[in-house]
Amino acid sequence: MALKSLGAEHYKAIGLLAVPKRGGKSYDEIAAECGVHVNTLYNWRKDPLFEREYKREIVRASADKLPEIFAAIPQHIIKDGNAALFKTLLQANDMLTDRVEVNAEIKSDKDIDAIKAKLARYRGVSTTEQE
Template sequence: MLKRLETHHMIAVKWLALPKRGGKTMDEIAEECGVSRRAVYDWIKDPLFDRELKKEIIRQTTARLPEVMDSLTDAVIKEHNAAAAKLLLQVNGMLTDKVEVENKGTSEPDLDALAARLRALKESKREVDG
């Protein structure tokens, strides 16, 4: 397990974070780092390296978010894409999965009615189970 990331690790992170690894093979990335291909694969499994790789991917993709949002908007408008519309509204805080329930009845539940309903459900289950 890595204790800290060295220069050769960061070189690998930069290449691995690029789309399609910047056109490089794993062998070429390993060569740039001065290590074996196996070493790069081992680094990818390391939690410290993995965290840094994910951070770099986020740094690189954040700059393209305006393009993504523009494409998403186009999909909603041009393709009448409901899933894209939902995502666009959620991203902009205009749609949530939050459900609010308002109790308009009495503050105390009717325990006798609940108990009767529970008995009826148990009885119908027994009949179904045979």
């Protein structure tokens, strides 16, 4: 059953889980601190609302480190030749998108006739035989 809203125990769990390496705590320890069974904690991790807030907390906690991270990325790209990291860097700087635009505008019927004639020449068929 999906969560409709998050309570204090959810936010406490999110805060503890979002710490790097969970602050050295196990899932059992985090569940105990939140006053829930460990299976409940695992179920929360599967819930879209909980996961969305968990990811937001990670971003909030690491936002002040982002300039250092982005400054270190080029050295790693050059040293490791990591194409995926390079792509991520370009996307983060709006220098690369997955969007592809194709303009398939046909200017006139003459263009189509010219294409048909060229195709016929390639096939070795005269344009009069084709029609």
